[in-house]
Amino acid sequence: MAVLFLIIIYLAFISLGLPDSLLGAAWPAMQPALGAPLETAGFLFMVIAGGTILSSLLSGKLLKRFGTGKVAFASCLMTAAALLGFSFSPSLFWLFLFAIPLGLGAGSIDAGLNHYVAENYKAHHMSWLHSFWGVGATLGPVILAFSLASERSWRNGYLIIACIQFALVAVLFFALPLWKKNEKSKPVLQEQPKESLLPEENKQLRETKPLRIKGVKFALAVFLFYCGAEATMGLWGGSFLVEMKGLEVDTAARWVSFYFGGITIGRFITGFVTFRINNRMLIRTGQLLALTGAVLLVLPLPIGISLAGFILVGLGLAPIFPCMLHETPARFGKEHAQSIMGYQLAFAYTGSTFIPPLLGALAAYTTLGIFPMFVTLLIGAMFLGAERLNALMRGRKEWQRKANSSVT
Template sequence: MATFLLIIIYLAFISLGLPDSLLGVAWPVMQSDLGAPLETAGLLFMTIAGGTIISSLASGRILKQFGTGSVTFFSTLMTAGALLGFYFAPSVTWLFICAIPLGLGAGAIDAGLNDYVATHYKAHHMSWLHSFWGVGATLGPVIMAQFISGQNSWSNGYLTIAGIQFLLVIILMFALPLWNKVTQKTNTTLNEELDDSNGELYNEYENVKPLQIKGVKFALLSFLFYCGVEATVGLWGSSYLVNIKDLPVAVAAQWVSFYYGGITIGRFITGFITFKISNRTLIRMGQMIAFAGALLLILPFPSTFSLVGFVLVGLGLAPIFPCMLHETPTRFGKKHSQTIMGYQMAIAYTGSTFMPPLLGFIASHSTIGIFPFCIVVFVAAMLLSSEKLNNV
């Protein structure tokens, strides 16, 4: 029963990833069809991520009142309806209206499922959970690219993704009774291990406010720049390839899908590596690989090297987010881990909200050619924050 529910959770995380990469790969065509300026994509992205921040901060209260299963079901239904709205959108204004429920639904799904898996399943499932987000984020550009290259229709791409989401809504509806049954039967070995391994840490921070704990602020900075990198590459990578590398829109969309593919495959492999290598080592290795990929985007090599750079950035980012999440109770003690986890998710979404639009604003007044330089700066800042955290 627990295994079957885990499969349902993985499917829900696929649905979470599907919309995340659509706007960036479709925007070169959407911008032309809607007659919108370049930076509008950044504002839409900010609206979506803003809704995600709000629902993430409120998720604790909502989850306690309604339960993870019900919140996941209704949030997926909300995102499916929002994507259907994108299909019918007659103007940019309509896109902004639909972006609000899209973000609100995504935040509730993300916070609820991360907490549920961390509480009721083994550690390696966290990496695999986020690899299934990568499955959705990889499939999104592939599906959109097919409609752009075949029909030059971004709206039909959104319609197809909305249809997949509604199918997942039906599956989640029938799975609702499973949540309480699994919650009641799941053993608490993981929580006991955390209590035993962090007894001294627990006592040290017993009467300390979460933000006063050593290293928390560096952890928040790490999440800020991680999501800044991940979201910026996803949103502006296609525009960079089209406008600077002179690639066709459909080809650029496929290349961005390889970036998400790198994240997906990397996280699947990470789930096995966590048995042998510590979270902190995996985080450092991932950041170095991502930095190498970002440097490759800057160098004046043929466009094929840009593809390698995108894949390397994706592979490098793969272990960072799930490992940082799983490391939270180890670093800061179990008592404060849930509160700090909420702070980290909110800061992560803040990075997703403001960093991509910032690049879009600068690019609209200069050139999208600044894209790889910004990625290098973001990755370097993430690496520096993470190393400061390790040395606290």
Template structure:
């Protein structure tokens, strides 16, 4: 039963990724059809992000009241309805209205699923689940491009993804009782909770457990939030401006630059699949550190005036380095800060990640418009170094707390 239920969660992660890349693929056709300005896609994206940030911040309260199963069901239903609404939208203003429930649906389910897996499954499942998010993000453009390329409307692309989401809603509805049942079974086996080789959260931070209090005041939480903000800022910055950097700074053709940036995303997806196996040998902390070091090497290859082939290697290394960071930081959250606090903290972490991904890449674009896009890897370098320092600071705090707890016991 636990295996069957895990398959359902995998499908849920695929569904999370499906809508994320639809707008960018469909917008060149959508804005003409709706009579909207090309740059108006930014307003839709910001509306989705705003809803996602709000629901992520509120996810601790919502999940505490309804539970992960019901929140996942309701959120997926909201997403399906919003996508169906997109397919029937008569004007641009309706897209803005529907973007709000689309974002609200994404935030809570993202935080809820991540927290559930972090508390009930081993680290390799977290990496593979985020790999499957990449599968969904890849399938979305494929579905949309088939309808657009086949002389069909973008509306059929949105409608198809909506029907896929409604199918998941039905599956979640009929399996709703399994969430609590499987969760209780997993809790009986403690080695399924704390991951591979990680110390129990109750050993590290038991004296700081707050339950319903202000979890941001816990030792290390602010550094964790900053790490998520700068990780997502770095990942999104490369994705948004990487092609422009290669064309304008490294003198690549637009076609070649686009294919190399797609390999960057491929590096993240494949890297997370590989990370799932590596977690059986290495701890989350080691993989976070290793990923940050690999991404630093990749960024230096982009900064230095090296042959073009090394720029390709740099993009691949940044993607491979980024691969383990996000899922391992999520899975480490209950270990670092306690299972009683992880639900709220993961919600805050997701919100900070969305804030970083939403606001810092456009800020870079504004500065680059006044200067040069060649500054892009320097910004990402700052993000990675800040994230690395924050992560290492958390590790030192956890080590000191562990030593303090042991001394108290003695």
């Protein structure tokens, strides 16, 4: 029963990932068909992400009142209906209209399932959960590329994905009774943070406001730049490959799916690697790998190398988000972990809401050729923020060592 229930949770995260990568992959075909300016994709993305922020802020009350299962079902139903609306939208006005429920549906299911898994399952399940988001995010552009290649229609791609989403809605509906049963018999509990805080430090942290805890602001910056980089790659990668590299729209969509595939495979592998390598090492390794992939996009190299850069960026980004989330109690103490987790997700959504449209606005006045450098700067800023955070944590660890030695 526990395994079946975990599979249902993973399926719910596939439904969360399916719509996330669609707009960026479809926009090179949607833009001329709708007669829209290039930067319109950024504004659509902002409306979707704005709805996600709003519903995530309300998710605490919704989850408390209705429970995770009902919220997941209702959220998936909203996204399925919105995707169906996208496929039949006759104009930009209708796209913006359906973008609202698409974003609102994503926020609550994201916050609810992340909280449920973080509270009830071990660390590797968090990485695998986010890898299933990658499964959905990878399937979206693949299906769209097939639709573009066979029928030259982005609408049919959205229609097919809406049908898949409705099938997942049915699964979540029939699984509703399992949520109550599982709440009574808890699954494997989450493991405690490996780094425990001293009593003196716990007292100090309890008396400190969350945002004033040393290192929190750097953690928030890492989430901001991480989601900014991930969303920018997903939204503008396809347009960059079409306009600057000369690829066909279906081929570009396929390569965007490989980028999300890199995230998916990387997170699946990370789930196993967490048994032997700590979160901080995985975060640093991922950032360096993503930075290498971004540099490959900047350099004037053959198209094959640029496409490899897409995959490297995806693989590098894979472990960062789940590992950063799981490190929160170890870094800042259990007392404020829940509040800081909320701040981190808020900054993550802010990055995905405003940074991709910023690139769209800049590219409208210059060229999409700035895309690789823009992504490289985001990943570089994320890396510097994470290293500064690690330095502060090492300082705290040294303080703990001296405090322990003075006690003994």
